Structure formats: C-alpha cells, structure tokens
Amino acid sequence: MIYIKLLLTFFKIGLFSFGGGYAMIPMIEREIVEANGWIDSKEFVDIIAISEMTPGPIAVNSATYVGYKAAGLFGGLFATVGVILPSLILILIISHFFFKFKEHPKVKSIFNGIRPVIAGLIFGAAVFVAETSIFNGELSSLLSSKFNPLQYINWTSLLIFGATFFCLWKYKWHPILVIALSGTVGVILFYLGLVN
C-alpha cells in the first residue's frame, strides 16, 4: 500500500505548506528522508536544484520525483495528486467566502504570527542544504565538545556559496544562470582535480 502512503504523506505536506517552495523543504525532508527513507538527503537537494532549472513548483516536482523513485510511474502519480489535492479542497471552500476571509482580523493576526515562522523555516532549509555541501554533518554538532570548525567546513563549497550569494544579492543574477555556472565551477574544482 505504498501508493496510499505516498498519497497521504504528500497530502499532509500540501496541507501545511505556507509560503511556497523553500518553506516546505524542512517538512518534505522530514517526511521523505527521515521518516520514510524514500530518498537520501543529497538526492533531495539535487531535486531542489532540478526544480530550480525546470518549470513547476518545488512541491509538485519533489512529489513526482520521490513518488517515482519509491514506486514507479503510479507512485509519482499518487504523490503528485496527494500534494495538489489540499489546494483544490481549500480553494473550493474559501472561494465561497473569499472577500471576507482575507480581511478578517483573526485571519490577519494568525498570518502575522505565521509569516515570521516561515522566515525561520526558510533559514532552516538553507542550513539543511548546507549540511549536504558546505558543512560536513549536522549543524547541531556545534554543541558537541568534539566540534572542530576546520574539519567541519568544506572551504571550497563555502567559497562557491559566497560567490553565488554575492551574484544573487548584489547583481540579481537569474537562478538558472547561477546554477549552470556553479555546476561548471563544480566540475572544474571537484572533477578536474584542482581541489581534493
């Protein structure tokens, strides 16, 4: 009954994803990497990168990819339907009292509390992805007594991070361009052996 499990897992992800793409990363990672082990964390980060280069939302892309990996074509189908179903249900309910909904003071104050959480979730997502590239292992090992920053940080990746951050922030480069270039730099540094 992997199909039902995929459907329900991605239904849950769709139902609780506020703030679009990146804010969902911690939840998707928790459900598909930690709880179910359908793919590993590096592969999940690769899906994020692929999502950035292909059309469509990260949620749908990771649902399709993970479902396919876990149970083939129908796995992909069930996971994808699962992630988009909450949107359909919620939109059909909300469109009936659409204009009142947004301006309702309680709804407004709920979102005033949720929005800062979303920012925290996105920074958490950045840490999670960093743990597969810039950091060797989990950030929570900071708290351990054996923590050694020199071994913990992958300096080449940190350099790529710094350069891409600068291009994105200062020069507003397009994400696809940044990904293509960093892939090229990755090949030069890690494959052609300029760095061990």
Added chain:
Amino acid sequence: MKKLLKLFWIFFKIGAFTFGGGYAMIPLIEREMVEKQKWISGDEIIDMFAVAESVPGAIAINTSTFIGYKVAGFWGAIVAMFGVALPSFLIITIIAAVFSQFQDLPLVKAAFEGIRAAVVALITVSGIKIAKSAIKNKIAMLITLVAFVLLVFVDVHAIVLIILGAIAGLLMSWHAAKAGRESV
C-alpha cells in the same frame, strides 16, 4: 466544453514555461486572463492572487485552481489545476527515470557538488527577502529565531512550528487589543 479545453491549454502552457515557481506565473496568468481572454477583471485578479498566496499549498497550484473555479466552476478548477501541474509531472518523471542512470558518474557528482552550494545561496537570499517583509517588530524577530532554533537544533516538525506561529499571532493581537482597552 470548449472553454474547459481552452482553460486547460492556457494553464498547461503556463505550467510548461514558468521557471521559478508560483510568483513567476503571476504576470503570465494576468496577461492571459485579464488582457487576452477578458474572463476576469484586473482588480479581481489581484485579490485572487493575495488569497492564493495565503492559503496553504503551492502558490502556482492555488492560483490556477482558484482562477479555473472563477472562470468555469468546479470542472474549471479541476482542469486548470491538472493543466498547470501536468508539465512538471511529465518533465520530472522523465528526469527521475534518466537521472538515476547518470547521478553516480563522477562528472555529474562534481557538478552537483558545486550546485548544492549555490542552492544554499538561493535559499538564503529568498529567506532574507521574506524576513524583511515578515519581521516588522521585535516579537516577530523573536518568533523567527525561536522557530529556526527549534527546527535546526531540536528537530521540531514544521507543522508544529506553523501552528505555534498561528497561536502566537492570535496572542499578540489579543494582547494588543487588551492594552488598547486599558489605555482608554
């Protein structure tokens, strides 16, 4: 029926050509619905985008479903939703089938080693942008910090954090209302 087919085709095209998720779709949807088809007015569509962003779910899916519903009722919602999701489904299925044969090649691994560092930068930049609009006072900043620490160091589930955020929002407005009454 003709309208449903047209709706499906429009959202299929939008799904196939927008990179970068929901926000990138907004100008395309606006042009199709308001200017070309004249199915929705300009003011109406802005309110619809705002609602689609505040409901859980992928923004692209929410927006399409909502607009489909507005234009052609229940089946309009279904048709627009599947139309916008189908291109990603097809593309990612192909990638999932093909990528697994290449992902262990040293060349591909090296490329993704570089790309992963860039993804950290992409997410950080988007986090800073969201934080700028979401953090309006010290309490909001505290909420962001606490959510981050609980997520990264305590491994609290994101759903729990979102619910706690909603409660915090209600408490803040309740507190503000109480303070307002007392000062009168």
